[in-house]
Amino acid sequence: MSEVLVQRPTVRGGVGESVPRPDAVPKVTGRFDFLGDLHAEGMVWGATRRAWLPRARLVRVDVTPALTMRGVHAALTQDDVPGHRYQGQKVTDQPVLAEGEVRTWGEPVAVVAADDPETARRAADAIIVELDELEPLTDLDEALARGSVFRHVRVRRGDPDARGEVVVEDTYTTATQDPAALGTEAGLAVPDGLGGLDLWGPTQWTHVDRTQLAACLGLSPEQVRVQPCRLGGAFGSREDLSLQTHLGMLALRLGRPVKMVYDRTESFVGHVKRHGARMRYRHEADRAGRLVRVEAQLLLDGGPYELTSSAVVANSSYFALGPYRCQRVEVDGYALRTNNPPSGAMRGFGANQPCFAAEAQMDRLAEALGLDPLELRLRNAIGPGDHLATTGQLIEHPLPTAEVIRSVAAIPLPDALAPADDDPRRLPGGTGLTTPRDRVVRGVGYAVGLKNLQFSEGFDDYAEARVELTAEGARVHTAAIEVGQGMVTIIAQVVRSTLGVSQVEVAFDHTGRIGSAGSTSASRQTQMAGNAALEAATVVRTQALERLGGDHLDDAGVWRGEQLLAPLAELVADGPIEHHVRYRHRPTQQPDADGQGALHVDFCVAAHRAVVDVDPDLGLVRVVEIAIAQDVGRALNPQQLHGQIEGGIAQGMGHAIMEEVVLDAGVIRNASFTDYLLPTCLDAPEVEAVLVEQPSPWGPFGAKGMAELPTMSATPAVVAAVRAATGRALTRAPVRPEDVVGDLR
């Protein structure tokens, strides 16, 4: 027995620390291999031939001119799909390649493979495609009138006769927003020589991709190994397949690896977007400022294929009011089938559009009542013990609505624009030198957002993880996808704090090695992959202690009291200690005919305050500062939380004043970063963030998923601030300069 006193080490990099991301330095120094950097020996390059009309009868596709070109190896159409010819996450209604009818601008018609990207592109252009133009359906009210509906969500709750004295109503519009991930779609398919293949593509959920790919490629799921990918951003746009099936078809046909990379223009038609929406609202309140009745009709532009629209419209409908009590609610949400570009998941998943409308309604109601807008919100704020006004679900877990409102209001306002401040970068119009200081008007606006966490409506939602403890430390296996949000850091922190061991590595496994972790979306993975890793690590720790009868595990090894029983290497001399977990959150219910039930597992809230400087004569807006109070459960990594908050705010404010997919009868007019404007570092505002920590009873170490909320209520807060500065109604996002100027004709 050693007499040397060993100090028990403290775990490094556990929860609560701002642990740096393992991929941070490689990414900023250019040494991180993104999807587009993939390479395989002997690979050929794929390219896609697309349709140039939003709707047309597909008369003829002739690939012969492509096939006769030197260096071209294959040119495939819908007739060449080996298995099921339609794909889709929920309903398989999207043809792998156009069949019979083209239903959206830029729809893929044929794919080719050639020796190099340039030849592939020219071969794709050489394919003869004959289209017979048809009238596209692009208007939402017309789509509704024609019954072109993917899903109607009907919500009815409370006393139908309840009426309020004070009424505000209007119609609101949000334009289509592009996720605009910096990494475009790219992928690589490599045949395994046994009839199957390995596939790297842009994904947020490898197992659901595998299901669709296996069906379309005519393979068993085991023959398709969907590999973890190294994404340059997702925001929801990688939940649906883009180029994967095409790569698989070409690779199987040729028996050699095929790579494909979309350029920026192709990317704009190659991934799903945030639904454009038209929303009619009527709010009624009593004189005391209590919401009595809310009626809402929500029209969401789904594009031609269902994809995730049926789930998105559910979110829109259930979060149509925001975090407020109300006696009577009538919501009709419609996901509509049109010939506009396909919509799908994007950060906030349908809760953003009604948040824009409903928060504007709250401001109007406050004005009509002569109440402070925050006071009106506080009088109606829901919290634990209340029922969600739409679904009637009892709020059982912490939901600090009033706290986030009070916290954001308590953040000191930024200084007024200094009279001597002539730096044009701080004035509306920026470097364009448009705006003298004395023409600037300041406005302040608030908005509050509410959203569900995880999957809802009875979905069997689970995540698998396996933890191994070896002499080198612990390794966590998961199929969860790191899209850039930082889950890789969080999982390791959770396992460090659970095991007491500092050396923890996260191994991302393909679909053949481990079961599904579910999607990296719906603010899921901190709680889902995090809890799976936590449970697995807890069992590993117990087994490690039991092996030697210890009572404590850390970097030194296993202890009993003050005595070190064995270092890690000795503990695992006979093999690693490992445990595999399939973690499920508590089940949710499916809605009844009135949209009622405990449909969600948990909720999250945030409140934003935007301060803007506006040039009313030119309609130019500079967002000075956005303050946010955000419900986080518990901060596992404060720096990452602030990163998600700042990024989310940039995306939300972008949609408030510049980000819009400009559609003209189904055609995208700004499919480039020259004209689809994203905020630059001169546009992004200062951010003041307060984290409201009320630990979740079921999240790992009390944490909640949170990264959608910073985007959601940023958009309505910015527009509210522009309204405050200008007095304009501004019922549309993004606000355009001409909307601010008004009365131009």
Next chain:
Amino acid sequence: MHIERPEGLDEALAALAADPHATLLAGGTDLMVEVNLTHRRPASVVALRRVPELREWDERMIGAGVSWARMESGPVTGLAQLARTVGSPQIRAVGTLGGNLGTASPAGDALPWLAALDAEVVLASDRGRRRLAWDEFLLGPKRTARQPGELIVGVQLPEALPPHQAFAKVGVRQAMVIATVNCCVVRDADGATRVALGAVGPTVRRARRAEALVSGTVRPSAAVLDRFEALVREEIAPIDDHRASAAYRRHAAGVLARRTLERCWS
């Protein structure tokens, strides 16, 4: 693709004489976008970066190869202001004045300044040089009077630059944005004032009636400025596109021209 890389002006002109329809490459910030989008597939290219004569800049002449970055940090007020609004620092490091002329976009940011100065465009070929007034050179959207075999050598400036110059540009972003409207106002010591606007017609426009109204030594009254604003709006021909409506452009052009004019006194 055939690429010539001449190392002097004579070599460049000889290369162009041998291949008059060759595509000219300077900074590449317009051309390479078109190539990458497959809108253009040049069969042959004459690359101009190694031609030192094009980078010369003296009192009367700015070489076509002068970059936005040099204009931005240079001594000429209006030119520095407009150069700062072009693209990102990377774009400004390589993009050139000659490229802006050659592309001849209705929204080109250097063009209002050249028009306000009544500058001339100097073209050269192996047969000699010619000078065209800015409005003889710019013929329409992305159309110029440059003939096959000709090279834009630079811009000829008036004998004295106006002491008052101001440029402004409306875009929906604080920087790095294509102009919705841009405007340059210059004012000579004797009060003669010239006003040019871009992105409000097929080519850059001079608002000559508005100029006449305010050309004088006296600072205009508010009523005159109102009239000036209205005249500017009458003298342009904006269109609706994905960046803005014609109505907004017309409105903004008036506001912008008036404010830019007022800066010529501050």
